[in-house]
Amino acid sequence: xxxxxxxxxxxxxxxxxxxxxxxxxxxxxxxxxxxxxxxxxxxxxxxxxxxxxxxxxxxxxxxxxxxxxxxxxxxxxxxxxxxxxxxxxxxxxxxxxxxxxxxxxxxxxxxxxxxxxxxxxxxxxxxxxxxxxxxxxxxxxxxxxxxxxxxxxxxxxxxxxxxxxxxxxxxxxxxxxxxxxxxxxxxxxxxxxxxxxxxxxxxxxxxxxxxxxxxxxxxxxxxxxxxxxxxxxxxxxxxxxxxxxxxxxxxxxxxxxxxxxxxxxxxxxxxxxxxxxxxxxxxxxxxxxxxxxxxxxxxxxxxxxxxxxxxxxxxxxxxxxxxxxxxxxxxxxxxxxxxxxxxxxxxxxxxxxxxxxxxxxxxxxxxxxxxxxxxxxxxxxxxxxxxxxxxxxxxxxxxxxxxxxxxxxxxxxxxxxxxxxxxxxx
Amino acid sequence: xxxxxxxxxxxxxxxxxxxxxxxxxxxxxxxxxxxxxxxxxxxxxxxxxxxxxxxxxxxxxxxxxxxxxxxxxxx
Numbered sequence: 310x311x312x313x314x315x316x317x318x319x320x321x322x323x324x325x326x327x328x329x330x331x332x333x334x335x336x337x338x339x340x341x342x343x344x345x346x347x348x349x350x351x352x353x354x355x356x357x358x359x360x361x362x363x364x365x366x367x368x369x370x371x372x373x374x375x376x377x378x379x380x381x382x383x384x385x386x387x388x389x390x391x392x393x394x395x396x397x398x399x400x401x402x403x404x405x406x407x408x409x410x411x412x413x414x415x416x417x418x419x420x421x422x423x424x425x426x427x428x429x430x431x432x433x434x435x436x437x438x439x440x441x442x443x444x445x446x447x448x449x450x451x452x453x454x455x456x457x458x459x460x461x462x463x464x465x466x467x468x469x470x471x472x473x474x475x476x477x478x479x480x481x482x483x484x485x486x487x488x489x490x491x492x493x494x495x496x497x498x499x500x501x502x503x504x505x506x507x508x509x510x511x512x513x514x515x516x517x518x519x520x521x522x523x524x525x526x527x528x529x530x531x532x533x534x535x536x537x538x539x540x541x542x543x544x545x546x547x548x549x550x551x552x553x554x555x556x557x558x559x560x561x562x563x564x565x566x567x568x569x570x571x572x573x574x575x576x577x578x579x580x581x582x583x584x585x586x587x588x589x590x591x592x593x594x595x596x597x598x599x600x601x602x603x604x605x606x607x608x609x610x611x612x613x614x615x616x617x618x619x620x621x622x623x624x625x626x627x628x629x630x631x632x633x634x635x636x637x638x639x640x641x642x643x644x645x646x647x648x649x650x651x652x653x654x655x656x657x658x659x660x661x662x663x664x665x666x667x668x669x670x671x672x673x674x675x676x677x678x679x680x681x682x683x684x685x686x687x688x689x690x691x692x693x694x695x696x697x698x699x700x701x702x703x704x705x706x707x708x709x710x711x712x713x714x715x716x717x718x719x720x721x722x723x724x725x726x727x728x729x730x731x732x733x734x735x
Numbered sequence: 736x737x738x739x740x741x742x743x744x745x746x747x748x749x750x751x752x753x754x755x756x757x758x759x760x761x762x763x764x765x766x767x768x769x770x771x772x773x774x775x776x777x778x779x780x781x782x783x784x785x786x787x788x789x790x791x792x793x794x795x796x797x798x799x800x801x802x803x804x805x806x807x808x809x810x
């Protein structure tokens with residue numbers, strides 16, 4: 310996500326929202342005047358130490374237009390600034406990189422993890438949804454979404470059908486979605502595993518843009534266990550195809566004996582497979598004690614890139630009184646690396662490997678999040694909430710060689726998340 | 736705190752919790768608790784949306800909770 314000519318996002322969002330609502334709302338339906346409009350809003354501040362800062366306001370409105378039939382729309386603006394790791398390793402000498410646009414360079418001090426300071430973006434996203442009872446036991450949820458960034462656009466459709474059985478104690482769910490995305494990076498699409506040229510030389514590119522398709526299929530079951538307990542189990546299968554590489558990420562190429570950067574062409578662009586099959590198994594349980602509510606979840610994830618992960622999450626809603634609550638939150642995520650993850654490449658590997666990436670998000674990674682939310686009911690359907698969380702990511706690198714021994718090749722990222730919520734009936 | 740006491744507390748909490756989760760067929764007139772907003776599977780969808788967006792951009796894994804989140808160039 311690099312700086313290029315911004316698009317008129319506000320105009321695009323307005324048009325897209327109106328278009329999608331017209332698309333999903335039933336023809337001829339009239340909004341019921343006596344039903345209040347549910348308005349849900351949030352502002353997220355996300356701040357990484359020395360890296361990315363994000364500001365993300367979200368508004369969601371929902372209206373009942375018939376018996377248990379709702380339409381809703383969600384609008385999101387996501388403004389990002391700061392620096393992002395480019396994939397290269399820290400070295401004992403300063404490093405110079407060509408910016409993704411190819412029109413400039415940026416410097417990184419000795420012994421510092423290379424960060425690309427040209428990371429700026431504003432993303433606008435809209436989602437429209439129609440919840441429709443199809444029969445006594447069947448319910449459909451149909452949605453469309455669109456988003457735009459200066460270098461990325463996405464359009465998607467999704468549908469979920471749920472069926473109540475067993476006296477409405479069991480609900481079966483099947484869902485499907487498809488997203489059609491286009492990436493148009495600054496400086497065009499680089500050829501994977503080719504050298505990053507030194508400015509003003511021009512990199513080898515394939516095209517100005519490329520596409521990817523993301524499809525998901527989900528089967529789930531929700532079961533009422535007793536008066537106080539609810540359980541959910543989902544299995545989802547996803548398939549990605551097309552351009553799945555990050556066009557801005559690079560790898561350092563080093564001498565296999567000394568560990569020093571190769572004298573010429575020390576960096577190459579990353580390259581990922583052009584398809585991915587994903588599997589996820591998700592379990593969730595909610596239990597209410599006298600008043601407090603405990604929510605636990607676990608997700609197993611595995612894909613054919615070789616990544617497996619375990620996610621454990623827990624919330625405990627502690628009722629201070631009838632209108633105030635505190636909710637501690639814990640999340641633990643552990644990921645094993647992709648088959649083609651390399652912290653660096655040995656000179657020559659860029660010609661023998663089919664794919665390679667040094668993106669820490671594909672490496673061995675642990676994320677830990679601790680948070681606390683305070684919520685307060687303000688009246689019928691109106692609520693205020695604020696949550697503060699701290700997140701730490703710790704990535705493990707490949708073993709250092711030679712001169713790399715004195716460098717910190719691992720990832721250690723800290724972030725603070727502050728979110729303010731306000732909802733009301735209008 | 737001695738390990739035996741810690742273990743005893745953990746076992747007590749666990750057994751109490753499992754006991755509370757025992758299956759019991761719920762009648763239609765006994766669904767007052769389950770009908771509360773805080774007992775819905777996703778009581779705060781904006782929190783879920785924002786969390787999924789953060790972790791989608793910072794980790795490799797995604798999915799499981801539902802379908803149709805929308806695309807993003809962040810990962």
